[in-house]
Amino acid sequence: MDFAEQAVAARVASIELATLNRDAKDAALHAMADALAAAEPALLAENAVDVRGARDAGTDESIVDRLVLTPQRVAGMVQGLRDLAALPDPIGDAVRGWRLGNGARVTQIRVPFGVVGIIYEARPNVTADAAGICLKSGNAALLRGSSSALHTNRVTVEALRAGLSSVGITPDAVQLVEGGREITGEMMRARGLVDVLIPRGGAGLISAVVEGSTVPVIETGTGNCHIYVDAAADIDQAIGILLNAKVQRPSVCNAAETLLVHRDIADAFLPRALDALSQAGVTVHGDGATRVFSDAVVPATDTEFDAEYLSLDLAARVVDSLDEALTHIRSHTTGHSETIVTRNRETADRFVAGVDAAAVLVNASSRFVDGGEFGFGAEIGISTQKLHARGPMGLPEMTSTKYVIEGDGQVRV
Structure with missing residues (x-):
């Protein structure tokens, strides 16, 4: 036939x-x-x-x-x-x-x-x-x-x-x-x-x-999914979310591909996070401010912040503010899923309003963006367009x- x-x-x-x-x-x-x-x-x-x-x-x-x-x-x-x-x-x-x-x-x-x-x-x-x-x-x-x-x-x-x-x-x-x-x-x-x-x-x-x-x-759509760790983040919570989003199943579209860290929490967060990622087999491709914290971090090229690795690789960058994080995400997002980790409700609300994506997560792993996890049963896919359907x-x-x-x-x- x-x-x-x-x-x-x-x-x-x-x-x-x-x-x-x-x-x-x-x-x-x-x-x-x-x-x-x-x-x-x-x-x-x-x-x-x-x-x-x-x-x-x-x-x-x-x-x-x-x-x-x-x-x-x-x-x-x-x-x-x-x-x-x-x-x-x-x-x-x-x-x-x-x-x-x-x-x-x-x-x-x-x-x-x-x-x-x-x-x-x-x-x-x-x-x-x-x-x-x-x-x-x-x-x-x-x-x-x-x-x-x-x-x-x-x-x-x-x-x-x-x-x-x-x-x-x-x-x-x-x-x-x-x-x-x-x-x-x-x-x-x-x-x-x-x-x-x-x-x-x-x-x-x-x-x-x-x-x-x-x-x-x-x-x-493809998933260049970001995690932004805010200055007001719970560090233990942020590391747990980061590891789950990157490591649990790196070959899928809702896995994290880029980590953004507020400069005010970088000294406390990045040494622990980079060590945990290394132990999990993740290669971090970082900017200069990230590489300061670990010799294992390899230099990130500009194109890597647009990458959907689908592997145990992660791009990382230190930012000075929420606004800088939002500007980075707007420049590189594929509109799939974006995450903020913060204990500041006002900051979370600004992130939710300022990010243009099918799903925005507050203090939760992007791996939840899935039809089954949403209670939809099996999904046909995750739509990143804006007409008719968006999300799982x-x-x-x-x-x-x-x-x-x-x-x-x-x-x-």
Whole structure:
């Protein structure tokens, strides 16, 4: 089946999905989860093929980490589908409603997009998450994963489609799009067949889709996430937040990439923080004021303050004020997640108001910026744009709306 045929089949499937009630969709999600769990041996075996191929190709280990599946990660994919079944169905929810002076009732309700195309890099868990979120929100999914995860994605999608078939729902609601780069181009030009595209991956992929697509795009962004340690910070708290945000899983978009420290707390904070980071295996790329505190800090170039390392590397700079920290963040942010550590409420409020990002954190790790942590269930991605959706995209963000007007013969005069 070529892409045009897949897109047409998805369009037909989307019509069926739009009319399903919650019970039918939840039964499908549980069936998909059961089928995926049963496929675990094949899934791990084919994932090992992909991982070997990636390492043989010299792929950076931070990318390999995203590609690797373990029994625990497969269990997480399965549980993610079950968690989605437990969430409320957004379709048909009334966003707002009112009665006109002539007696007619106007209600704005949530409806599916229709056909959602998702173009993503080597994170096979996205395949199950995206399929489940699209199914629950009444959308057909065209999944364009990277070639590095092809064997894994094939087994995953085969299992998900088998689950759908087992409960009488067309398997064309979830399809894997294969082929060369020309297929990605077809998806980007499939206006009228695909209702919205969502890219997930590095800056190059996202930019290519945003700039080259004629299909509407919801932009998910890269994460040059900053932590600003204010003069009024609790030092122990700041070190705990910094280590969690940088070290817990450095290869993801909500990991910290830049540390800014107020000069008034630098003498007390930086020696301890740099030692803790070093013990955790982090290489700090610092300005001159940071390098004073440790010979292990390597000089930071100007470009490194724009870097999304996705590794155990961190850029660091000492600033003279909150205003200087805000100016730095505005110059280098990707609009993902920005953090302040402070005990001063007024300073925290100024930071929240002055930072332009999808998420702003006060005395908390940026690793919390995640659909699951927010209670959304599995997320489709974190949007850094300002239209339609911003931040972690759960089920409501995968819907559009329409107006329903109910009358009793009213006509316009």
